[in-house]
Amino acid sequence: MVDETDLKQALNGNERPISITVAITILKALFFVFDVVTYIPFKIFADPAQKLELSKRIKAEPEHSDPEQAWSNVEAKDGLIHTSFDGIHDLGRQWEECVKRYGNKECMGTREVLKVHKEKQPNGKIFEKWQMGNYNWRTYAQVDKRINLIASGLESLGQKEKEPVILFAETREEWMTTALACFKMNFPIATMYATLGDEAVEYAINEVGAKTIFTSEALISKVKKAMSNGAPIENIIYFDSVDPASRGESIDVDLSFTLLSFDQLLNKGEPSPIPIRSHKDDLALIMYTSGTTGNPKGVMISHENIVAVTAGQAYNINLNDDDRYIGYLPLAHILEVCAEMVVFSKGVRIGYSSAQTLFDRAPKILKGEHGDCWALQPTLMACVPAVMDRIFKAVIDEVNSNSEMFRELFKTCYERKRARYEDGYTSVILNKLVFNKIGKLLGGHVRQILSGGAPLSPETQRFMNICFCCPVVQGYGLTETCGGGTLADVHDLSTGTVGPPLPCTKILLREWSEAGYSPKNNPPQGEILINGPNVAQGYYKNEEKTREEFLIIDGKRFFATGDIGEFREDGSLKIIDRKKDLLKLAHGEYISLGKVETNLLTNAIVENVCVYGDSEKSFLVALIVPNQKNLTALAEKLEVDTSDYEKVCQDPKVVAAVQKELASYTASKLQRVEQPQKIYLCSEAWTPASGLLTEALKLKRKNIENAFRKQLDKLYS
Structure with a gap:
């Protein structure tokens, strides 16, 4: 947690002048009086003891009470969860069920870019600043109609079942709409990050061997460069530039391949429903790992994998009909794909954004204009630690820009709320007077933040939790487990844990004697092995690596993560090391x-x-x-x-x-x-x-x- 010493260092704290000491003393006296007056009302209407009991309850246990056996979520004792909707195990039918249930509800929203201002810097670089309007929405039924148009349009181009399609673009509505069409038609999708360099683009296209690629207008040149070096692309479908003034500037006539805009592809399609061709064992995604230790590996993820992890994560996330999720993380990352599948399964709407336009102070937001969080006012968002560390530092910088009196009072209020929170109390008045103003950075309505992709420091987790007045819930998973492994309980008041196993998974700790990690230790420790219907099929065109990391133990298939975990008494997992990061x-x-x-x-x-x-x-x-x-x-x-x-x-x-x-x-x-x-x-x-x-x-x-x-x-x- 962030203690007073940490916060003092972060807020440039030195010795306090007498006037500030007096102000803080008065503030603490008011806190004491408030505690006395509200003790009985809190006990009656919001008993903190009940919150503490809920936080500390048992969340997972090892089978047969043996720490050397696989650990399961206590909610999954009768068997692992495989699906959100009975009898549905593929993404085409899962989407069809969502349309049946939520057809007239808003589904996907895109914010209009009114004008792009180009500012020339002293060093000659051009910075874009966007002037933006409102979100425009499509319902589930309207999105489904576009999905049918894409599916039949691709078929008219000669796309065959089980032939891969590449998605090489930033996160946007068209990306996910295209993905849903491919899922329905049983066209496996190979994902590529929009930030990839020329060599990586060429490598991925050649390895996948796809004939059709979806990309952004600005990225067509990279695709064509790869094609000039032999990449086998025959069809390029591009998403229009977000800048209305520059659309079409990068398009030229080339008769050696088919080049269509997204709208042109829609015009080639038929709106009538197309029979679903996907099945649970079919390949849905070829998703590349981040490649921290070498070339990225393509992970083969089936329909069943995604459906199972969607069910497991949805079980732990409390969603309401009027929730709004902001989608800005790369859809080439399994975290964002799974998050969006979860919210679809609950009929929640997604407003698309980017890290460049997320906040009022984001790099591409024109001065005086508002970021996407202000426009959408999301209630749910996913973050990776790198993004949250930036938010943490942005808040600290904002506080530091104020007077010394403000900094010291903020620190006192923070420490007060932290102590009360960890004792099970809420701080309604402090939230209203102090912390709700910080929460407006994210739109002011966020009630849950999901963190994944890497371990989040306890300091950042607690700071975000207190300043944004909502739970910050850590999850743990890998591309090889379809992003699923564990997810912290929303009632857990502690920090540093990634939570119990999802109801769709089991976790086994494998001994690593050289470093002293063993499930026989107290607490149990070891390399994390994950089992469940969310464990991927293996690595694309790499059977040797598949055999090395996907293991059969007692007849069950596990993925060996390389991460070292430790189970707490309540069944929550803590990531304590990583094999590749350990150095003797x-x-x-x-x-x-x-x-x-x-x-x-x-x-x-x-x-x-x-x-x-x-x-x-x-x-x-x-x-x-x-x-x-x-x-x-x-x-x-x-x-x-x-x-x-x-x-x-x-x-x-x-x-x-x-x-x-x-x-x-x-x-x-x-x-x-x-x-x-x-x-x-x-x-x-x-x-x-x-x-x-x-x-x-x-x-x-x-x-x-x-x-x-x-x-x-x-x-x-």
Whole structure:
């Protein structure tokens, strides 16, 4: 959790002036009076003891009470959940059932872009700023009509059943509508991130061997470049540019292949319903892993896998008819696909967005205009830790921009709410006076945030939970398990856990004796193995890797995740290590690089970090991408010339100050041996385009190590 020391560091706290001390003393006295007056009403109408009991209740248990056996959700003792709708195990029929139930309800919404302003920067770069209007909606029935048009349109182009189709575009309504049409027609979909470079695009297209690709207008040039090098594409269907003034600019006539706009494909189709061709064992997705340790692997995900995980996740997520979900994470990532399938199964509407337009201060929002959260006012959203860490730092920066009195009062209110929350109380007055204003960053109506993709630091989880006045629920899963594994209970008041197994899964902890992890330990620990109908079919065109990581144990099929887990007494799982991130230093102890990085990332001066260790050395070093604004402010305090940012990052005084700050910041969180003893500040941000991050914003360790080999060697010299 964020304790007072952490928050004081984050909020640039120093010794308090007497006037502030007096104000805080008065505020705490008012809190005490409030507690006395409201004790009995709380006991009668919102008994905190009941909330604590609900939070600590048993959520999962091992079979036969043996920790070496697979653990199951207590709700799944009579058998694993396989489907949301009885008798339906494929996505075509699942969608058909959603249309029957929710046909006239709003389903998908896209926000209109009125005008794109292009601002030229001093360095010559052009930044786009969007002026945006309202969301325009289609009902489930209207979306279904477009699905039929796409399906029959593809058939008219010669697309055959079980032949793959590639989706290479950003998250938008047309992406998911196309995917649903392909699911219905039994056309497997190969997903590609919109941020992929030319070589990766060519590699993926050639490996899949698809004849048809859906892409965005701006990405056609990448597809054509791959085709010029032999990629076997015959049909390109493109989604129009969001900028009404530039639509069609990148389109030219080429008779060597079929080039159609999305609307032209719709015009080729027939609106009448098409018989569903998909079955549960058919391939639905070829989805590539993020590729943190090498080339990404294509994971073969069946219809049954997605239907099962949708049912398991929907069981744990409380959704209402009037909920609004904001879809902005990449649909090339299994987290977003599954989240959208869950909300469809409950008749919830999705408003599409992007990370560039999500908030009022998002990069592409024109100054004075509002972001998509303001326009949609979502009640539910999914996040990855990288996004939440940015939100966390944005809130801290906003608070720091105010007076010292405001910062100290905010810290006092935060600590008050945190303590009350962990005791089972709500803070209605503090929410209304303080925290609801922060919640407006996300539209002001969010009642649940789902986190997945990587472990979220307890500090960020608690901060988001308190400041946005809603549960922040962590889940755990991998592409190989269709994004499903565990999901924390919405009533759980603790942090750091990813929750019990989903009702569609079982989890087995496998001993790793070398590092001392065993299910016989107290608490039980080991490598996480996942079993259930959501476990994927294997890796595309890679039988050897499939046999290596998909295991048969006692007649049941498990996926070996490589992550190390620990079960708490209540049956919730905690991710404590990852095999590939564990490093044995010269003194013989194992160090978790991921744990160190997670703690460093919550510091306001750190934008990104890669911790490195040489097994022949006794200490760690770190490559750090600083937050430019905060590093520049630190340099100015040190009276260092800030006109050249690259030189600022290399200045010995600045490096020493950052080293000292991080050592102090992590003193209570990390052991001495876990703290990097030397650091290097990187002046350029790491991006997927540079090859240093995956499209899911995870570190590509080997690429980073190779790119900074000279600097790492110097740190150890």
